[in-house]
Amino acid sequence: MxxxxxxxxxxxxxxxxxxxxxxxxxxxxxxxxxxxxxxxxxxxxxxxxxxxxxxxxxxxxxxxxxxxxxxxxxxxxxxxxxxxxxxxxxxxxxxxxxxxxxxxxxxxxxxxxxLDGWDPEEQGEFARLLTKFVDSLDEAGRPDDAARG
Missing domain, CATH: 1.10.10.10 (Winged helix-like DNA-binding domain superfamily/Winged helix DNA-binding domain)
Structure with a gap:
């Protein structure tokens, strides 16, 4: 990271x-x-x-x-x-x-x-996990009130 x-x-x-x-x-x-x-x-x-x-x-x-x-x-x-x-x-x-x-x-x-050497399944899994991670970062960065509402 x-x-x-x-x-x-x-x-x-x-x-x-x-x-x-x-x-x-x-x-x-x-x-x-x-x-x-x-x-x-x-x-x-x-x-x-x-x-x-x-x-x-x-x-x-x-x-x-x-x-x-x-x-x-x-x-x-x-x-x-x-x-x-x-x-x-x-x-x-x-x-x-x-x-x-x-x-x-x-x-x-x-x-x-x-990503040239990655197979399509690896690329898809990476994209899915990276999106999940970034969404979690966004949630963690919100003030408590905004995250609850």
Whole structure:
């Protein structure tokens, strides 16, 4: 686990994504783009700065700054919530969608190479257990009241 965490903190997988991008993007913007993409994939969810802060495990003021950078860079735009027009939501621009596509291609290629010698059953079992583990991490990281409710 420590080795995985060290690799993640060095963002060794994000750096190759940046090389494949037509537009320059910094690592924080890429993290915002990933979070906005994740939120958009969840039916009925408004993607807000708070959502980005939660997904990146950072405080809301830092999330607000890096989201503002992502908006200025043209990867994300602010839109009014369809549920509450006073609330600002986030969505990817065309450039943001291109960044997500580049990130997905790079990650898929990387993990495909890493898992090359694994048979399909091993890959499926690994995916199942890793998903279970990550879900448990999410549950463990919630405040007691949120985990109960």
């Amino acid at each position: 420590i080795r995985i965490r060290r690799r993640q903190s060095r963002r060794s997988l994000a750096r190759p994504v940046l090389k494949g991008m037509a537009e320059p993007v910094d690592l924080n913007t890429l993290a915002v783009v990933d979070a906005v993409d994740e939120g958009a994939a969840q039916e009925g969810r408004d993607v807000t700065v708070g959502f980005v802060a939660d997904r990146l495990a950072i405080d809301p003021s830092r999330a607000s700054r890096i989201v503002a950078d992502a908006v200025r860079s043209g990867f994300v735009r602010r839109v009014a919530s369809q549920e509450d027009g006073r609330r600002s939501c986030l969505e990817l621009t065309g450039t943001g969608r291109e960044a997500v596509a580049a990130a997905h291609r790079t990650r898929q290629g990387f993990y495909s190479a890493v």
